Amino acid sequence: MVASEVRALFAVASRPEVVSLAGGMPNVSALPLDDIARIVQQVVSDQGATALQYGSAQGDPVLREHICEVMAEEEIDAASDDVIVTVGSQQALDLVTRVFVDPGDVVLCEAPTYVTAINTFAAFQADIRHVEMDGDGVVPEALEEALERLAAEGRRVKFFYTIPNFQNPAGVTLSAERRTRVLEICQRHGLLVLEDNPYGLLRYDGEPVAPLRAQAPDSVIYLGSFSKTLSPGFRIGWALAPSAVRAKLVLAAESAMLSHSTFNQMVVRRYLTDHAWREQIKDFNEMYRERRDAMLGALDALMPAGTEWTRPDGGFFVWLTLPEGLDSKAMMPRAVNERVAYVPGTGFYASDEGRRSMRLSFCYPTSEQIREGVRRLVGVIEGETELRDTFGGMSPPAAAGDDSPFPDLP
């Protein structure tokens, strides 16, 4: 099964009778829609002449001040002058890659990592190398080893891309102790860190761990987003970068889109001023905690032996590894037939890994749907296990003839 077939399957999977554990869409129906309707109306009524005009490539200065307040919630001390507003943090990823990566340059990232980051790095012809993770995030020794090997080969490494909190897709969090070690290793090798933190404030258990940026302002480009804490519909993300880098990113943004929507920036600005956004995030966290618990509870209760999964303290995703001999991508048609969908693990690797794994999202479906989805998935896995026991391991599907990127939502 090749990428275009996965796209076709996802189209089928979007039918209402299918429980989708695939997409990473936040549950925006939990938003205070009346308040937001009032806010968008007021922005046009009160500030229309500004809101409907062109803005600057760096983004609205007042919004950038507010963004610094949001980052302060995670112990980041930043100047608004070093913030650039982007079309979701995806555009920030794109601009950073555009500025730093020449064809053939190495980009290090976690194994597995965010699908569309892989696509962006690949679009600029980066040589993408994965670094091993475990339950505490990336393994520092593996990072060090990779850097030493690449240095010995004379390869130019441009940055290390990490999603330290509730990682997409693995759901794991880089421990505080490892953050210090990762930074120490990167600084010793003169390597920039690209820290992507869209889920940081969505923590359901345990104590917050400060972002890497909080410790190392000069060697980290930090990416943030309102897509999960407010709405992806406004497409407001940001990059926080050391000044010299920030200036280059602003020029790249000017070339990429001239300026972001002034209107959307003023809407988010007003939301952050008028609305109790910290309370809203608490409400989100209660809702998502319940859904995560529903997923982990169902997995604990129903999954057959030999299946393993991560236990996220926040974010949207659980990473599940199938019993040996099963293939999550080959299993997809059967799963969709059984009215459950997930994202096969192979999408989260630039290499040919991840066949035994899958990403399960608990952000969008209700707890009841999640339990039903897991039940159906268990049926599929049991059926496949039976097949494996009868006919032996499944042959990996051919991937030739289709080089289009793997489809996904964030």
Add this chain to the structure above:
Amino acid sequence: MVASEVRALFAVASRPEVVSLAGGMPNVSALPLDDIARIVQQVVSDQGATALQYGSAQGDPVLREHICEVMAEEEIDAASDDVIVTVGSQQALDLVTRVFVDPGDVVLCEAPTYVTAINTFAAFQADIRHVEMDGDGVVPEALEEALERLAAEGRRVKFFYTIPNFQNPAGVTLSAERRTRVLEICQRHGLLVLEDNPYGLLRYDGEPVAPLRAQAPDSVIYLGSFSKTLSPGFRIGWALAPSAVRAKLVLAAESAMLSHSTFNQMVVRRYLTDHAWREQIKDFNEMYRERRDAMLGALDALMPAGTEWTRPDGGFFVWLTLPEGLDSKAMMPRAVNERVAYVPGTGFYASDEGRRSMRLSFCYPTSEQIREGVRRLVGVIEGETELRDTFGGMSPPAAAGDDSPFPDLP
């Protein structure tokens, strides 16, 4: 004076006492703000769960249908499946360049041409070559000659970029007869045309001329925008491309920003459905016609001999050429001191041309401000002419030590 100094001057020029004939901002205060306030409110109230969610990289299907209706106003017959919604037409320019241009590839464009297009082509390391224009747009013989010369040199030319209607910055329109010849030349050389038409519906005199895309669906990528006919604040532009190209552009858009703002797309959709948008464009045209007439009237009445300018039938811009021996960039500090601003001609060339020229915008200031601005500009030119007659020609300013792109608005 180098680019950073021009940026600094533009900052000074944004002070209220300065009449700015520099920026290309549409006059959004002429919009029906009450209607738009109602529309944005309704989109959230009625369709919030969809509008505030992620969308597809290609853009909202219903909006793409509406975009086809807008293009039909200019005799373009298109399928919505071949439309991709972008963050202004600037992002479309960026995506097309990203898909087509490898470092060193030649991109042909008009002389002069849109500043930020130059910056985008340069960002992807294109070799930008200008083709001569006159009062009827690009000169077909010059295009043919350039293509033959480049073919003889074995150079790879990727596309010809043209703004055929009320060109930015020159204000000229490519004649109907020349459109056919330009297409014939490009097709004979197997060359793609990138047609940028943000001002097409803003015609104040004469008969409309159909876009190149209307004649040649298979060899033109067409770019459109709501930034001038509605508002740049929503950042909704589009590309219409032959299917094979469109598919590549969608993948590039996914990598660049995942998806555009669903909310903004639904706002524009509802505006096009609920509001008499054709009437709104007629109102805009009356307003802009009056402003253009104010500018041409003042230029006719006041400009000293030896100064020349174009007479646009639409759009936002007049291109003015100074008497010999004067330098528009060197003159900028004096002009800002006299409380008038313009964009020096050099910004509109990848080469070192345009020193005697400048772009004057009549879109944003009122007719009265325009007349006062021209009066001040005449004073500056007379002063510079006197200096020239006393001390001889001014030496061209050094441009070394600053390679940042020239600043501008569209």
